[in-house]
Amino acid sequence: MAKTPGGTNREGPRVSRRGLLQGSVASGAAALGNFAGGAAQAQADAQATGSTTPTVSFSINGKTQTATLDARTTLLDYLREDLDLTGTKVGCNHAQCGACTVLIDGARVNSCLTLMATLEGSEVTTIEGISDEGELHPMQQAFIDNDGFQCGYCTPGQIMSAIGCVREGHAGSAPEIREYMSGNLCRCGAYKGIVAAVEQARDQVEEAG
Amino acid sequence: MKSFAYQKPASAQAAVGMVDPMSAAGQGGAFLAGGTTVLDLMKLHVLTPDSLTDVKTLLPAGIEERDGALYVGAGTTMAAAAEHPAFRDRAPALSDALWKAASPQLRNVATLGGNVLQRTRCPYFRDVASACNKREPGSGCAATEGVNRLLAVLGTSEDCIATYAGDWANALILFDTQVEVTGPEGDRTIAFEDLHTLPGDTPAVETTLGDADLITGYLIDLPDWAWRSVYTKVRDRESYAFAVASAAVALDMEEDTIREARIGLGGVATVPWRARAAEDYLAGKTLTEETGLEAGRIAFADARGWGHNDFKIPLGQQTILRGLMEAAALTREGTQ
Ligand SMILES: Cc1cc2nc3c(=O)[nH]c(=O)nc-3n(C[C@H](O)[C@H](O)[C@H](O)COP(=O)(O)OP(=O)(O)OC[C@H]3O[C@@H](n4cnc5c(N)ncnc54)[C@H](O)[C@@H]3O)c2cc1C
Ligand code: FES
Ligand code: FES
Numbered sequence A: 001m002a003k004t005p006g007g008t009n010r011e012g013p014r015v016s017r018r019g020l021l022q023g024s025v026a027s028g029a030a031a032l033g034n035f036a037g038g039a040a041q042a043q044a045d046a047q048a049t050g051s052t053t054p055t056v057s058f059s060i061n062g063k064t065q066t067a068t069l070d071a072r073t074t075l076l077d078y079l080r081e082d083l084d085l086t087g088t089k090v091g092c093n094h095a096q097c098g099a100c101t102v103l104i105d106g107a108r109v110n111s112c113l114t115l116m117a118t119l120e121g122s123e124v125t126t127i128e129g130i131s132d133e134g135e136l137h138p139m140q141q142a143f144i145d146n147d148g149f150q151c152g153y154c155t156p157g158q159i160m161s162a163i164g165c166v167r168e169g170h171a172g173s174a175p176e177i178r179e180y181m182s183g184n185l186c187r188c189g190a191y192k193g194i195v196a197a198v199e200q201a202r203d204q205v206e207e208a209g
Numbered sequence B: 001m002k003s004f005a006y007q008k009p010a011s012a013q014a015a016v017g018m019v020d021p022m023s024a025a026g027q028g029g030a031f032l033a034g035g036t037t038v039l040d041l042m043k044l045h046v047l048t049p050d051s052l053t054d055v056k057t058l059l060p061a062g063i064e065e066r067d068g069a070l071y072v073g074a075g076t077t078m079a080a081a082a083e084h085p086a087f088r089d090r091a092p093a094l095s096d097a098l099w100k101a102a103s104p105q106l107r108n109v110a111t112l113g114g115n116v117l118q119r120t121r122c123p124y125f126r127d128v129a130s131a132c133n134k135r136e137p138g139s140g141c142a143a144t145e146g147v148n149r150l151l152a153v154l155g156t157s158e159d160c161i162a163t164y165a166g167d168w169a170n171a172l173i174l175f176d177t178q179v180e181v182t183g184p185e186g187d188r189t190i191a192f193e194d195l196h197t198l199p200g201d202t203p204a205v206e207t208t209l210g211d212a213d214l215i216t217g218y219l220i221d222l223p224d225w226a227w228r229s230v231y232t233k234v235r236d237r238e239s240y241a242f243a244v245a246s247a248a249v250a251l252d253m254e255e256d257t258i259r260e261a262r263i264g265l266g267g268v269a270t271v272p273w274r275a276r277a278a279e280d281y282l283a284g285k286t287l288t289e290e291t292g293l294e295a296g297r298i299a300f301a302d303a304r305g306w307g308h309n310d311f312k313i314p315l316g317q318q319t320i321l322r323g324l325m326e327a328a329a330l331t332r333e334g335t336q
Helices: A017-021 A028-035 A038-049 A075-082 A138-145 A155-167 A174-180 A191-208 B012-018 B038-043 B078-083 B085-090 B092-099 B104-109 B112-116 B168-172 B276-282 B289-299 B312-329
Strands: A055-060 A063-068 A101-104 A107-110 A123-125 B005-007 B051-054 B063-066 B069-073 B176-183 B186-191 B214-221 B229-234 B245-254 B257-266
Touching: A075 A101, A101 A155, A107 A155, A107 B104, A138 A155, A138 A191, A155 A191, A155 B104, A174 A191, B012 B176, B012 B214, B063 B085, B078 B085, B078 B092, B078 B104, B078 B112, B085 B092, B092 B168, B092 B229, B092 B245, B112 B168, B112 B214, B168 B229, B168 B245, B168 B257, B229 B312, B245 B312, B257 B276, B257 B289, B257 B312, B276 B289, B289 B312
Parallel strands: A055 A123, B005 B051
Antiparallel strands: A055 A063, A101 A107, A101 A123, B063 B069, B069 B214, B176 B186, B176 B214, B229 B245, B245 B257
């Protein structure tokens, strides 16, 4: 069984619509200001000159941590190999299947193509971080209610992607769900149940934000 | 993956000053934006840079009006740009080409700077055991006589038939676009049409960018009729697949008559492709199935099939016809 370090953050971080839609041009450099000062500054300086073993601070399922890692380490490797959070699955390892989908700062991404080094200040939510004290997240319950899986291998990625899909506002109809869930392949072909699950959980996930 | 140093400078200028070359000279700098091309290819040992310079948060992000044109920051994600009203309302081809590309997860991280510079999906380029002049100059091309079903029929050479894989660039090329670049000698602009270079006998060189040149944004001059534009994409499956053939089409129409047509092609060419002879033919014509197909024939007049991909020539012609018809069917409100 996977450990759930401090999995208290039921919904994970909220999506900032402003952040997603990027209405006006923002200079990215300003964002660096957040991490100026103290140890973070020393870290930033080291990374400014380059390191094969960068140090990063981030939070996973609500728990803040700092790690010094080989620059090659992907978020997927780190979750599974270092934290024993094996709910996030390895499929293709090349962003082609969606099995490794997690939320970073509320947005769904492929953890297999995410370097840990880039996660300074980020909040990661995995499948282990969405249930609340044993009570399933509405999307998890909906997958059970609608037979949204067979072997279950793709399911954690499907569920994380489905939460992202609803929050992005792309779960309006079955065709829209099919298009916007296309980044997750299911080898068992449970697609009908998956679409039904997303439709069932949509309103609850929208309300939760 | 080969070991590399991760570096995150404080500004775009600093990034230009410290970036290592990706590989041999002429192949661009080892910048990291969304990483969806660069990490994919590093895992395959196709790219082996000594360091990656992370520019993702250093690049301007967002879309705004600037001097009557549309300014698009190179750090804008594909997802944000696909949803932006400036694209959706004023030039839907620019939005369609994005939401029909990759997957929602990829689009959440991939940037428009990295997007235009994405590398080919040619299976021989991606396999370090195969001969590939693009990956290893002088090693030959395994594709011309290999499994080349998905490779190019336009703009090829004996040395390389790799398809330009991206979608958005084929729509961007419809419009007068300036690429804003920051480099060791300061800032300059490049016409988007001059960014990518034909493979010829140097397929490893793909763009006119120098080894430390950073794209910071695009200035797109949209004609007021660009609302009548579409991106028609034909794939092996309905979503989450690269184009087998695609057509970006913008039409300026007076009743049924075409005043001006612009056509960009994807999935069939070695670089983002503008079908100018077909556009010239269509000017002043009434759009019918006949004139649309003739435009398709003209666009592929110089095409060369390599065996498995011969079907792309008739498919590409039909894709142009379909794109023209879809564009013509648009109304100002965007309903068909
Ligand atoms: C499974 C899969 C399916 C895909 N399907 C599609 C598809 O259907 N259609 C499509 O169009 N694309 C598709 N893609 C490609 C995807 O869109 C690109 O990988 C992405 O847009 C690249 O952007 P990025 O920010 O991740 O670039 P990165 O990977 O960070 O960079 C790409 C290249 O550009 C360089 N670079 C990055 N930013 C800059 C800059 N500002 N200035 C100069 N150089 C820079 C990098 O050094 C690197 O060489 C797919 C990718 C995958 C993995
Ligand atoms: S393992 Fe990441 S998408 Fe397949
Ligand atoms: S349930 Fe088996 S792969 Fe989707």
